[in-house]
Amino acid sequence: MVFMEERQSLLLKEIVENYIQLAQPVGSKMLADKFSLSSATIRNEMAELEKAGFIFQPHTSAGRVPTEAGYRYYLNHYLQTNKNLPRRLQSLLERVVESAEGEIVIKRLAKTLAEISQNAVIVGFGPFDVYYTGLSNLFAQPEFSQVDLVREFSQIVDHLDEALADIFDQVDGLQIYLGRDNPFGRACSFMVGEFSYKSRGIIGILGPLRMDYQKNYSLLNFISNLI
Secondary structure, X not given: OOXXXXXHHHHHHHHHHHHHHHOOOEXXXXXXXXXXXXXXXXXXXXXXXXXXXXXXXXXXXXOEEEOHHHHHHHHHHHOOOOOOOOHHHHHHHHXXXXXXXXXXXXXXXXXXXXXXXXXXXXXXXXXXXXXXXXXXXXXXXXXXXXXXXXXXXXXXXXXXXXXXHHHHOOOOOOEEEEHHXXXXXXXXXXXXXXXXXXXXXXXXXXXXXXXXXXXXXXXXHHHHHHO
């Protein structure tokens, strides 16, 4: 368990949420304005967070970006597991379920989920029975402007069935595989839940470490209960 001062904890929360939304390093001036503190105070607090390994500076004179440890802290302390999905999205997903049956409805749900989350969605009907959609959403994220990352992930796509088989029986409820624990690659997060539609399956959202965890958690939680 990691303990930190309340102000540092709130600063880290703001850095994570701001970076998730804008994909830009978060600077001290923005935080100073947000918290009504001096830039010097913010820089001191950010230095402590950086020393503890929760944020890093991608290059000189840039703002700060969350590390894997920073995201883990955010998930452990700020993810709301009981937050409801907006009613308009609930209605949209309910209409999809009413539109078909069997594997077809699951695949339609996966496509809709990919559109809403702007990430990739992977469905496991069985350990080696895999359906995926929305990879173009994933490759459109700023992180994948790096050629090496695209090459690395493209190799993983060729073995999606094996990666999913490794975790198929481990999934219990709604889980998050982050960074080094993610079978689909360290640069990504995989949020996955179970569903039961004639048989047990799993459905998950694959995105960058910068994915919108709160939105995606609410989406998967609703879908798991819906089907």
